[in-house]
Amino acid sequence: MNIHDHESFQHMIDESLAGGIAGEREQSLREHLDTCAPCQEYLRASNRAIAGLGGFSFEVDPSLNAMVLASLRRPAPRLNTVQPDHRRWALIGVVAVVLTMGGSFFDLQFGRLIASAFDMQRMQVQQGLLVYWIVPSLCVLLLFPLLPLLSKTGAYREERTL
Amino acid sequence: MESDTRQIALGLRRGDFGVLEALVEQYQYRLVRYLIYLLGRRDGVDDLVQETWLRVLKRGSSYDGQFRFEPWLFRVARNLAVDAMRKRRMFSLDSNDDDGIRIAPASDEPSPFTLAARTEDAERLARSLQTLEPVFREALVLRFQEDFSLQEISAIVGAPVSTVASRIYRGLATLRPQFKGETA
Numbered sequence: 001m002n003i004h005d006h007e008s009f010q011h012m013i014d015e016s017l018a019g020g021i022a023g024e025r026e027q028s029l030r031e032h033l034d035t036c037a038p039c040q041e042y043l044r045a046s047n048r049a050i051a052g053l054g055g056f057s058f059e060v061d062p063s064l065n066a067m068v069l070a071s072l073r074r075p076a077p078r079l080n081t082v083q084p085d086h087r088r089w090a091l092i093g094v095v096a097v098v099l100t101m102g103g104s105f106f107d108l109q110f111g112r113l114i115a116s117a118f119d120m121q122r123m124q125v126q127q128g129l130l131v132y133w134i135v136p137s138l139c140v141l142l143l144f145p146l147l148p149l150l151s152k153t154g155a156y157r158e159e160r161t162l
Numbered sequence: 163m164e165s166d167t168r169q170i171a172l173g174l175r176r177g178d179f180g181v182l183e184a185l186v187e188q189y190q191y192r193l194v195r196y197l198i199y200l201l202g203r204r205d206g207v208d209d210l211v212q213e214t215w216l217r218v219l220k221r222g223s224s225y226d227g228q229f230r231f232e233p234w235l236f237r238v239a240r241n242l243a244v245d246a247m248r249k250r251r252m253f254s255l256d257s258n259d260d261d262g263i264r265i266a267p268a269s270d271e272p273s274p275f276t277l278a279a280r281t282e283d284a285e286r287l288a289r290s291l292q293t294l295e296p297v298f299r300e301a302l303v304l305r306f307q308e309d310f311s312l313q314e315i316s317a318i319v320g321a322p323v324s325t326v327a328s329r330i331y332r333g334l335a336t337l338r339p340q341f342k343g344e345t346a
Contacts, residue, residue, distance in 0.1 A: 010330075014331040018330040046338055049287065058198055058204075058286075068190070068211065072219050
């Protein structure tokens with residue numbers, strides 16, 4: 001038998017140890033092993049190395065479990081950080097409502113006064129307030145219910161990356 | 163088995179402390195052993211174990227219980243270990259190997275394998291293990307100590323099954339000479 005045959009059977013031994021091989025190949029390997037001393041030796045040394053890996057016993061700090069469990073208990077309040085988030089969204093909502101109402105109130109109360117002070121038409125003041133104040137505030141107000149959802153989607157993406 | 167994994171997934175989603183406590187109890191030694199094999203040193207392992215469980219608590223809801231819990235847990239531990247190695251500048255981004263996980267620098271202290279060897283055969287293997295590339299050592303412990311399938315190891319290390327198999331072959335090839343030419 002030439003050396004390439006041994007190499008091929010020894011590779012089969014590796015495959016068999018790593019994950020198993022299909023029935024037919026296993027049968028041919030068994031038959032070969034019955035008559036081949038070098039391959040028997042190869043298998044025996046491999047098995048001994050694998051068994052040797054079981055001869056290690058690593059010391060584990062007896063207090064490690066307690067430390068781990070204590071640290072798992074500790075972050076519990078941190079898990080409730082959703083509360084400040086809710087508060088923040090609520091604050092943004094209130095600000096948007098106040099700004100929208102404030103803009104409309106400002107227009108009604110002071111629109112005429114500003115128009116005469118700056119020698120402008122009342123309509124121009126109204127348009128300015130509408131474009132630069134009331135509409136943006138209204139947009140924030142309308143988007144407000146979506147903000148927590150967008151925030152959760154971001155958090156979910158981060159979680160998927162583990 | 164499926165009901166076990168579902169129970170674990172449910173417990174983790176609820177943040178059930180009893181489930182976590184049982185998991186810590188069950189997997190602590192195995193995590194420590196895996197991380198020692200991966201890092202090739204003992205220091206820092208306890209911190210990584212702790213971080214792993216914190217991560218499990220934080221991201222436990224992403225374990226859906228469809229597959230075994232162990233590969234998921236080891237994957238979490240591995241990611242943290244790789245991050246830690248990166249921080250210690252043992253991780254090279256321009257490395258040619260798949261993970262860039264490098265051998266721990268030599269130190270005067272006895273290796274964790276020498277200290278943990280309880281049999282004559284283990285003593286013989288200790289030196290070879292210390293000099294073996296971490297990815298090969300990792301493949302050996304996951305296959306022959308943790309008894310994971312090649313597919314599970316592939317999921318843990320994020321490498322193709324064929325790569326995992328060849329790491330096991332190379333790992334065995336390094337250890338085998340210790341026992342060549344001897345009768346059992």
